Amino acid sequence: MNKKYRITAVLLIICLCISLIPESVRAQEPEEVPLEEVKEPERPQETEKLQGSDEAGEVSGDDAAEDVTSDSESSDVKALDAQSGGEVIEPEVTVEDEDPGKGRLRGDVPEEFYGPDGGIRAKATGLQHNSKFAGYNIIEGIDVSKYNGTINWTAVKKSGIDFAFVRTSYRGYGTGKLANDAYAPANMKNAAAAGVRIGAYIFSQAITVEEAQQEADYLLNSVKGYNITMPLVFDFEYFEGGRLAKAKLTNRKRTDICLAFCERIKAAGYTPLVYANKSMLTNDLYASEISSKYLIWLAHYTSASNYTGDYTFWQYTENGKVSGISGVVDKNVWYAKPGEDSMSFGTPGASAVVTTPDVTELSGKASSYDKVKLTWKKIPEATGYAVYRYNSSKGAYEKIKTISSANTVSYTDTGRTMGTTYKYRVKVYKKTESGTVYSKASNTVSVKTDSTMTGKTNATSVVVRKGPSTLKGKLTTLKINTGVTITGISGSWYKISIKTGGKKKTGYIKKSYVTIIRKPTLSVKAAAPDKIKLTWDKISGASGYEIQRYNPSTGKYVKIKTIKKGSTVSYTNSGLTSGLTYKYKMRSYKTVKGKKIYSYYCPAKSAKTN
Structure with a gap:
């Protein structure tokens, strides 16, 4: 057979063999092995059990369960709904999603905590303390939140930590709702049991004095039942894109917010403490005004702070290492004058309770x-x-x-x-x-407020324009003491409703050509068989008042008295006949350019002599 035909025959045989293989076998691909779910690590990682945890005083067994608090946050991503055409189902935003602590407390520290003078991540040793603290006792402490996970407080105490500020609550950086830190109860209880002095703080996002007071009340409620021996803290710092940062408050308002919190805490019998970084204290607050009344906790992550203001506590690193805590933790020093290290900042006793005033109506x-x-x-x-x-x-x-x-x-x-x-x-x-x-x-x-107001023209010839400008056409001209109904304001012009040519139209008149003067509210009553006393409210800006009495024989009102003082608010009409009814009305006036400009008359009032 020709070589060319032999090759063709072999290829046909191969194709025939392939066609006999089942399609399901040909289409099968290697099975894909699913990846394990990977969660983004928080700061710090979950605490591992320490070696040698069977020592006396350490938490183990059933007691350990009390030292564990679950964190409901999850980084799970919802799967696509097959029936939704591949649309991603967005999770509902909760106040936990708006925790401002998920920035700095998880290790994402803003630049202002370091400052341009030295972004040195301070170590636990080698700190240089300001010379003004010479002779002070320097006491080591930490501050913690749910982001530090479960803590072995006995080990913390043994490592030389004497105090801790526990975050018990925070305000959401978006909605502004208040929430509790789920790990706070375990931290407060177990730290105190281990002999660590405890204070507490709220991570604020307050933008008004009222919100600061609300946060103080919320913090106070969160520490009820605990033996607080350190200050209660107002953590005042920005969260990028959060409500405090976006509010762009003045230094005065930010300072007033801090002071309002401190006043509330002090009134409850505790010691208040304001926490802020160096940049905030230097540029965004009147720090000296705060420190003249209350304690300051400086956050400045460097080995030697050059902050010149007053402070009692210094948070010098966010990257500290302490036995009993997995991962890193904020470390602090407390500068205590001799003798102050044993003082209690204090859970208040009954004598410190201050009664709130009654609510008014x-x-x-x-x-x-x-x-x-x-x-x-x-x-x-x-x-x-x-x-x-x-x-x-x-x-x-x-x-x-x-x-x-x-x-x-x-x-x-x-x-x-x-x-x-x-x-x-x-x-x-x-x-x-x-x-x-x-x-x-x-x-x-x-x-x-009133939707309209009335006034009187105060010039002899006042032009009413079609618009709020002298360039607009003229509608009409009004004489002095002509009443006008004002329905709006446009710069230096009043918008008025006016009838001209038998039609109701809108016109504009210069404010300076209209005098606004309110009519009085009149009261009358018999003062004697031949007297009736009239009283009225004082009209702001009035030069005086004109009183008229009704004459039944002519069917008209007649002026009986002109009061030439705007401060006078009463008049007695005497020489009347006993047993008769008399009717009165009155108006106020204001002297403008030598002319009396009158208000409208008040409603008529009647009284009968005795």
């Missing part, structure tokens, strides 16, 4: 288009009152006035916008030796 009403008058019930034990108005852009109440007199029970909020609703609350405060204590907020009142 608030009412309010619009007093004009741009004013709201608030009044409240007097509280006997009050030192004063704090007035708050709701800020819708921030979603929080802001203090607008502090009333320092306990006898003052009203306040007028001016400069408001026409036809706008405002919400208010009032808190009672009381000053004590321990600090200022505030009551809970009063009831909320909502007040809408």
